[in-house]
Amino acid sequence: MPGTGLIAGRKHALDGLRTIAVAGVFFFHTATESMPGGSIGVDVFFTLSGFVITLLIMKERIATGRLHLGIFYAKRLARLWPGLLALCAVIVAVGLFFPASGWGGQAGFVLPAAAYVMNLAHFGMFGDSIAGETLGPTWTLAVEEQFYLVWPLLLLVMLRFWKVRTAAFATVALAAAFVLNRFLLVTAGEPLDRIYNGPDTRADELLIGCALALLFTAVRQGSRLHNALVSVARWGAPLAGIALAVALFLLKEPDTPGAWFNTFWTAGPTALALLAAVLIGSLVLQPAGFLSRILSHPWLARPGRDLSYGMYLWHLPVYLLLMPLVPALPLRIALAAALTVVLAYASFRFVERPLRQWANRKLEPAVVPSAQERSTAQVSASAG
Numbered sequence: 469m470p471g472t473g474l475i476a477g478r479k480h481a482l483d484g485l486r487t488i489a490v491a492g493v494f495f496f497h498t499a500t501e502s503m504p505g506g507s508i509g510v511d512v513f514f515t516l517s518g519f520v521i522t523l524l525i526m527k528e529r530i531a532t533g534r535l536h537l538g539i540f541y542a543k544r545l546a547r548l549w550p551g552l553l554a555l556c557a558v559i560v561a562v563g564l565f566f567p568a569s570g571w572g573g574q575a576g577f578v579l580p581a582a583a584y585v586m587n588l589a590h591f592g593m594f595g596d597s598i599a600g601e602t603l604g605p606t607w608t609l610a611v612e613e614q615f616y617l618v619w620p621l622l623l624l625v626m627l628r629f630w631k632v633r634t635a636a637f638a639t640v641a642l643a644a645a646f647v648l649n650r651f652l653l654v655t656a657g658e659p660l661d662r663i664y665n666g667p668d669t670r671a672d673e674l675l676i677g678c679a680l681a682l683l684f685t686a687v688r689q690g691s692r693l694h695n696a697l698v699s700v701a702r703w704g705a706p707l708a709g710i711a712l713a714v715a716l717f718l719l720k721e722p723d724t725p726g727a728w729f730n731t732f733w734t735a736g737p738t739a740l741a742l743l744a745a746v747l748i749g750s751l752v753l754q755p756a757g758f759l760s761r762i763l764s765h766p767w768l769a770r771p772g773r774d775l776s777y778g779m780y781l782w783h784l785p786v787y788l789l790l791m792p793l794v795p796a797l798p799l800r801i802a803l804a805a806a807l808t809v810v811l812a813y814a815s816f817r818f819v820e821r822p823l824r825q826w827a828n829r830k831l832e833p834a835v836v837p838s839a840q841e842r843s844t845a846q847v848s849a850s851a852g
Contacts, residue, residue: 479755480763480764480769480773481752481759481761482520482748482751482763482772483763483764483769483770483772484769485516485747485748485751485772486516486772486773486776487768487771487772487776488768489510489513490513490779490780490783491509492505492507492508492512492716493506493507493509493783494506494779494804495801497783497784497787498787499797499801502717503716503717504718504719504721505715505717505718505719508715508740510608511673511744512712512744513608514611514612514670514673514677515674515676515680515741515744515745515748516677516748518615518619518674518675518677518680518681519677519678519745519748520677520681521616521678522619522623522678522681523684523685525540525620525623530685535624537621537624539831540620541616542827546823546826547820547824548609548777550820551778551781551816551820552582552609554819555603556603559571559574559578559603559785569789570785570791570792571602571785571788576598577598577600577601577602577604578603580600581603584606584609584610584613584614585610586600586603586606587607587610587611587614587666587667588665588667590604590607590664591661591662591664591665591666592661597661601788603785604784605780605783606781607665608780610667611667611670612674615667615671619678623635631686632685633682633683635682636682636683636686637679639678640675640676643671643672643675643676643679646668646669646672647672647734647735647738650663650737651734653666653669654730654733660733670737672737672738672741673737673744676741676742676744677745677748680745684749684752697749697753698754701750701754701757702754702757704746704747704750705746705750705760706759707746708743708744708750709747712740712743712744715740751763774821775812775816776812777812777816778811778813778815779809781815782807782808782811782815783804786807786808787801787804790803790804790807
């Protein structure tokens, strides 16, 4: 088993990247004309999520020799569910007391949001398709949670029979298979809601991040491959960063059938995920690089670490609540941004962090062997 060199420690630059990604999504929903490509923040989130979750899985496997699947899923719920359920409760309560507000009539969207099936509801799997309104953005959480029901199991099976590097190549091949699947759906004329929200049509983006994490787990620091990757990272980070920044302001995802629609929805998500992977990989390979230092600054990294999830959850409900109350768009955007940050902080401080810490105290002893257990294991290994 390779060492933990490249995957050790928290990657603060990736926290800063989260802040940039959630800001892109915020402006996509609030100032679409100015930032039509802000939705690529979602593509970055998918790739980053696959990378980070796979790193966590590999770190545990390296440290303990196994992955506790039940505890993995329990930690995922403890990390994500409290903030989501708090959002749902507040929206329903306010909607009941003020039915004429932007949060009125939202109770019907709580179940698909809380059950992580909003993406399926978007394209009508349970009857008529729904937009989800205030809870519409939870479709991305649904895609991720559906993916993580399968990915840890698949990864453990691959690692049972293959080396880490082989598993990385197999993951790339699997991502390519999902690109082919999306191509077939596009050419068959499937509606955009199906292509946009499908767990299969977004799997390649998550898998690209997973493959990158496996590659970094397999690479030994100072090796020829590591040095080659660092050389690529020197120019890869600025090029990928510039391309994604340009896309934020210029890319408008096509929504009407045609040649550009077919081309983009076949290859576009993959291309964006690959750019995100180059940027993520470069930030990890060059922690002291110029871009890494910028994204690691506390003003970017701390919100990304602590508030980005809450900001993603709350930004659209806040904006929809303010729409009929604040006619002036610039003022409405500014107020929405400020209120989103306040509510995200309240969610983190009083809901997410306390419950996550409680869950970790309950779950960690089952994951991390005690000193006595480690000593016994070492003695047994030496005897063997």
